[in-house]
Ligand SMILES: Nc1ncnc2c1ncn2[C@@H]1O[C@H](COP(=O)(O)OP(=O)(O)OP(=O)(O)O)[C@@H](O)[C@H]1O
Ligand SMILES: Nc1ncnc2c1ncn2[C@@H]1O[C@H](COP(=O)(O)OP(=O)(O)OP(=O)(O)O)[C@@H](O)[C@H]1O
Ligand SMILES: [Mg+2]
């Protein structure tokens with residue numbers, strides 16, 4: 053199982069580097085085993101350098117850069133061993149428009165192998181989905197599901213709810 | 218100083234309840250001293266009940282409801298003892314459009330007594346400001362300040378940057 | 383293998399029986415702050431066997447039962463059913479659809495069902511063992527937690543890789 | 548009393564001398580992810596005397612000095628100046644404007660100035676003692692921290708009230 057872990061680590065590392073470069077349009081990211089001699093116990097260090105910037109501790113990255121780096125890593129792990137579905141609750145909250153577009157494209161791409169259920173307030177993210185379930189509380193405190201908008205071939209054309217931004 | 222604390226606590230409590238009702242359009246919120254006999258050491262419990270809903274632990278509130286409750290409390294404290302300026306970094310991130318409007322109105326109201334500096338990605342929040350400073354990185358890794366849009370009487374009329382949502 | 387339908391009945395803010403249909407691809411769940419979107423995510427975690435009330439934002443499991451509003455009385459039971467498409471046979475049952483159901487009463491007792499037949503939680507875990515459903519923490523990212531993987535300590539990050547190995 | 552101007556020079560991603568003018572009322576700071584907005588917030592904390600590198604997302608104070616990009620060399624010094632309007636005399640100095648400046652070198656040594664005259668941090672703290680500047684933690688809410696007051700323990704919340712008392 054030591055070799056299983058090393059192999060998984062190697063594959064995730066390779067995908068992480070590739071996804072990071074794709075999401076950041078350049079730069080470099082990799083995973084480092086803190087203690088290479090003790091692979092089954094070693095912690096895992098994350099190195100990430102957005103394009104043009106100098107390498108620093110990931111703590112100095114911005115809120116949006118941290119989210120994009122975490123997304124690259126999570127999707128890298130998914131790439132190595134996909135699970136049938138993935139639920140994401142408002143993970144696009146810290147992202148600006150351009151990064152939300154990249155995130156949405158990554159989700160679309162990955163949705164060929166996995167089903168995605170995404171809670172979001174963002175119009176771009178919503179526009180890239182196949183089905184939209186609205187949740188409302190017309191009667192205070194009571195949740196109801198409403199208006200599924202559903203376009204199998206092509207994008208959502210209905211106007212988003214006033215509650216969305 | 219025991220009486221100073223009790224008096225401050227009472228005033229903050231009163232403003233907290235009022236601001237919460239205003240931000241949530243109803244409901245109820247208050248602060249409770251865990252140990253009333255030991256006012257100078259006692260912890261402070263927060264009770265919050267959005268309109269129509271039953272009272273539950275604040276842990277069960279939604280992301281946006283928690284943010285609005287925290288905003289009510291922070292602005293209540295400010296109301297009792299204002300500081301000359303207040304810096305807010307993306308605190309509108311978890312809010313939907315309707316709550317962002319309420320938050321923006323609260324900031325406008327409070328800005329009569331304090332100066333506000335708000336980092337935001339949101340167009341509504343930006344539209345309620347008096348000055349907008351753009352920060353860019355045309356040369357990668359180098360920050361510059363650009364395009365201050367400034368309208369003393371009335372709202373911002375310039376079109377927001379493409380990086381904003 | 384993908385999710386087909388989620389049904390909530392008396393679960394948190396979903397007083398009445400409410401269904402969400404899912405398709406392969408991307409499903410967006412939208413709505414204003416506090417309307418119940420994260421409660422839907424909680425329902426998925428819960429029906430798959432979540433044992434920690436804290437992970438569902440409560441302090442005891444009974445917190446997931448609809449506990450009333452200004453206009454409605456609390457319920458005595460909550461129930462969630464999840465229907466999975468099993469056309470690819472990844473779940474070792476001779477059905478093209480598998481439904482798992484979990485019920486809880488005010489006493490705190492949970493009941494589990496596979497295709498409406500009572501079973502133990504253990505049976506559900508064994509059923510999904512090879513599919514990764516319910517066991518891979520990178521299948522569900524909670525609100526506000528996306529960059530937890532970056533801020534966690536190197537030793538604490540390992541488990542994600544171990545799950546993928 | 549309000550902020551008039553903030554000037555960054557070699558502070559984090561602000562290689563060149565960069566000024567931000569502030570007016571009473573509401574100032575918005577906008578721009579894409581990673582462009583430097585939170586770095587501006589860090590600069591305000593830092594010039595007011597922040598002693599914790601962690602609070603500035605770094606591991607040692609030298610992390611605030613511009614450390615180069617692909618195309619630029621690192622600097623040996625960072626400097627931030629903050630100009631305050633003192634028309635109302637709330638700062639006990641006979642000036643209508645008060646400028647505080649902080650410099651740091653790679654050695655980690657900080658220098659402080661009031662109106663370009665060298666002083667100690669202690670002098671700056673005493674100067675602002677009655678104004679609440681730099682001392683009231685409810686004057687600055689960091690990115691991602693708005694609901695910290697709700698998730699913190701009752702005993703840990705006290706300090707905000709003590710500051711307001
Ligand atoms: N047992 C329960 N009975 C009734 N209502 C409940 C129960 N548990 C939680 N709620 C309500 O559910 C609401 C929270 O819903 P949820 O967290 O799903 O919101 P959300 O749609 O995710 O909002 P946001 O966009 O702010 O994250 C709270 O207002 C809470 O009062
Ligand atoms: N000492 C330094 N020298 C050069 N660049 C630095 C330094 N410290 C931090 N940075 C850079 O500053 C950037 C972070 O900027 P900041 O946190 O201000 O972004 P932001 O505008 O707040 O973005 P977001 O909207 O994502 O929160 C990082 O990319 C980091 O590389
Ligand atoms: Mg939510």
Ligand SMILES: [Mg+2]
Pocket residue numbers: 114115116584585690
């Ligand atoms: Mg930031």
